[in-house]
Amino acid sequence: MxxxxxxxxxxxxxxxxxxxxxxxxxxxxxxxxxxxxxxxxxxxxxxxxxxxxxxxxxxxxxxxxxxxxxxxxxxxxxxxxxxxxxxxxxxxxxxxxxxxxxxxxxxxxxxxxxxxxxxxxxxxxxxxxxxxxxxxxxxxxxxxxxxxxxxxxxxxxxxxxxxxxxxxxxxxxxxxxxxxxxxxxLIKPNLSELSQIVHQSFSEDLEKKLIDVLAKPLFAGIEWIVVSLGSEGAFAKHNDHFYRVYIPSIEVRNPVGSGDATVAGLAYGLVQNLSDEKILSLGNACGILNAQENETGKINVQKLAALREQIQVMKIK
Amino acid sequence: MxxxxxxxxxxxxxxxxxxxxxxxxxxxxxxxxxxxxxxxxxxxxxxxxxxxxxxxxxxxxxxxxxxxxxxxxxxxxxxxxxxxxxxxxxxxxxxxxxxxxxxxxxxxxxxxxxxxxxxxxxxxxxxxxxxxxxxxxxxxxxxxxxxxxxxxxxxxxxxxxxxxxxxxxxxxxxxxxxxxxxxxxLIKPNLSELSQIVHQSFSEDLEKKLIDVLAKPLFAGIEWIVVSLGSEGAFAKHNDHFYRVYIPSIEVRNPVGSGDATVAGLAYGLVQNLSDEKILSLGNACGILNAQENETGKINVQKLAALREQIQVMKIK
CATH class of the missing domain: 3.40.1190.20 (Ribokinase)
Structure with a gap:
């Protein structure tokens, strides 16, 4: 290393x-x-x-x-x-x-x-x-x-x-x-940031709407788009593939910095050339671990492997 | 210098x-x-x-x-x-x-x-x-x-x-x-600090009460006691002499640090071996000048001489 x-x-x-x-x-x-x-x-x-x-x-x-x-x-x-x-x-x-x-x-x-x-x-x-x-x-x-x-x-x-x-x-x-x-x-907007950019709400039929929106020319050429959905996990597009990430429900101590921890996990997955599923589970696991700590930008690495097992990444398309 | x-x-x-x-x-x-x-x-x-x-x-x-x-x-x-x-x-x-x-x-x-x-x-x-x-x-x-x-x-x-x-x-x-x-x-309590120390109020007959209080054994051996009275000026004891300081009414911008500016003026008067009256007018003038500035611990030195003329120091006893 x-x-x-x-x-x-x-x-x-x-x-x-x-x-x-x-x-x-x-x-x-x-x-x-x-x-x-x-x-x-x-x-x-x-x-x-x-x-x-x-x-x-x-x-x-x-x-x-x-x-x-x-x-x-x-x-x-x-x-x-x-x-x-x-x-x-x-x-x-x-x-x-x-x-x-x-x-x-x-x-x-x-x-x-x-x-x-x-x-x-x-x-x-x-x-x-x-x-x-x-x-x-x-x-x-x-x-x-x-x-x-x-x-x-x-x-x-x-x-x-x-x-x-x-x-x-x-x-x-x-x-x-x-x-x-x-x-x-890669970009990692959350749902409300995405809403603002495309002037569209995502209140119902979430996955279908996200597939349509992320396929727009505005996002063409961006390899990875990871849309964080808070406690609902995430939605991701990698080239022409779409994924839904399901996360376990957790007790949140301090959500500040969770998005940053997710970016760190995604980046680390990318440089290790992991599979799409593993990149997404690593990113989301880091975000969750940060939310379980009082300190911002801190994760308990000991819990990482077990948590990743609890995260489901489903290929949609 | x-x-x-x-x-x-x-x-x-x-x-x-x-x-x-x-x-x-x-x-x-x-x-x-x-x-x-x-x-x-x-x-x-x-x-x-x-x-x-x-x-x-x-x-x-x-x-x-x-x-x-x-x-x-x-x-x-x-x-x-x-x-x-x-x-x-x-x-x-x-x-x-x-x-x-x-x-x-x-x-x-x-x-x-x-x-x-x-x-x-x-x-x-x-x-x-x-x-x-x-x-x-x-x-x-x-x-x-x-x-x-x-x-x-x-x-x-x-x-x-x-x-x-x-x-x-x-x-x-x-x-x-x-x-x-x-x-x-020298000590420079304000009236409420002095009240607290001697467990006594100074609501009426101020000068007489201050003379009595400052003559107490608790204050023996302290050469100078300058009691700040805010907009009412000051009361001072130097050895066996008592003084009342009358100040002009001014527009206060920021009173924070006025007591410190007063200390600076008194100290400067002391090291210059000025008369009691001049020491007290210098100290009070510095306090007032500080209150006329927005910045704490700042005085307009240009205004010092004229302001000192407006300050009256009366020997009481």
């Missing part, structure tokens, strides 16, 4: 995630917080951590800045996870989750606004990392200041080098990719 | 203060914050900044840790304010103020818990700085893990070296000092 090229994960707008746990949030006064938890956050970093737990070589990249950027890399160093970020002068953001009164109130900072020069510089940095990479996972939103077709450029570079590229993003950044000639190897 | 020894300010539990400005804080959902402001916080740092603006040589010390500790020292470096902090492995805290719906909701992290070894180490560090110091300002709460009589030890060291020591703290840390033989040169 040690001589294998790593999977490169891309996080363009990472964060230091702060969780405050309070019995009650009192407004208009001072709250003294005794339960404080700070971690390196960002979808690509979650992917990285799960790959790392799967003993898959991984290299994390993206853009960081300031003292909070250093916190991010120190957190990765602490678990011996390789990284090669580009630094910006504007500091990495905090994202705050306050757990209080049985609710979760989030406060998200916007993060750095990149300059045109930094935008160009990161593309060069990314291109330089590609020869050392066997597969790329791009996850999450773009930093401010980057054009919405920025991931199109990243995917073009992967295509030129014939490196598979998984893309997990939403909104305008995803739409730009779908309308471009630069096709990612 | 350059050859003068600096004033040493002590901040045992500094912070990185984050201010989020929102039209409205929506609970149980995600708030995207566009107005984010981060500064080095802590009462001793506010004193330092005001002294620095007064062109008084200052050296900031205390305990810092981790990436947020580095942020604190970088903020001081950026304004060329000298510092010599002791580092702990546990990171410096965030203190968060959310300004929303016309309210201010604060979330304060506890900060590092110091070990017994660190407690001893800082005392040594502090003692090493004293020969380079002409006056010490100790401000704010103790870090967790420190005994409540920790400031007593600091003041003892100042006394041994014959260095004046100003103490601005509350609660148990102040009570321990008052009951010890280590007398600070």
């Amino acid at each position: 040690t001589k294998t090229k790593p999977i490169l994960t891309v996080t363009m707008n990472p964060s230091v995630d702060i969780v405050y746990q309070l019995d009650s949030l009192k407004l208009a006064t001072t709250n003294r917080v005794t339960s404080v938890y700070k971690t390196a956050g960002g979808k690509g970093l979650n992917v990285s951590r799960v790959l790392h737990q799967l003993s898959c070589p991984v290299l994390a990249t993206g853009i960081i800045g300031g003292n909070l950027g250093e916190f991010v890399t120190q957190q990765l160093d602490a678990i011996h996870l390789a990284h090669d970020f580009l630094s910006t002068t504007y500091p990495t953001r905090n994202c705050l989750a306050i757990l209080h009164d049985g609710k979760q109130t989030e406060l998200l900072e916007p993060g750095p606004t990149l300059t045109a020069a930094e935008s160009v510089h990161f593309i060069q940095h990314f291109a330089n990392l590609l020869p050392k990479t066997q597969l790329v996972c791009i996850s999450g939103s773009l930093a401010q200041g980057l054009p919405s077709d920025y991931y199109v450029k990243c995917i073009q570079l992967c295509r030129e080098k014939n490196i598979p590229c998984l893309l997990d993003c939403a909104n305008e950044a995803l739409v730009k990719v779908l309308h471009s000639a630069a096709k990612p190897t | 350059t050859k003068t020894k600096p004033i040493l300010t002590v901040t045992m539990n500094p912070s990185v203060d984050i201010v989020y400005q929102l039209d409205s804080l929506k609970l149980a959902t995600t708030n995207r914050v566009t107005s984010v402001y981060k500064t080095a916080g802590g009462k001793g740092l506010n004193v330092s900044r005001v002294l620095h603006q007064l062109s008084c040589p200052v050296l900031a010390t205390g305990i810092i840790g981790g990436n947020l500790g580095e942020f604190v020292t970088q903020q001081l470096d950026a304004i060329h304010l000298a510092h010599d902090f002791l580092s702990t492995t546990y990171p410096t805290r965030n203190c968060l103020a959310i300004l929303h719906d016309g309210k201010q909701t604060e979330l304060l992290e506890p900060g590092p818990t110091l070990t017994a070894a660190e407690s001893v180490h800082f005392i040594q560090h502090f003692a090493n700085l004293l020969p380079k110091t002409q006056l010490v300002c100790i401000s704010g709460s103790l870090a967790q893990g420190l005994p409540s009589d920790y400031y007593v030890k600091c003041i003892q060291l100042c006394r041994e070296k014959n260095i004046p020591c100003l103490l601005d703290c509350a609660n148990e840390a102040l009570v321990k000092v008052l009951h010890s033989a280590a007398k600070p040169t």
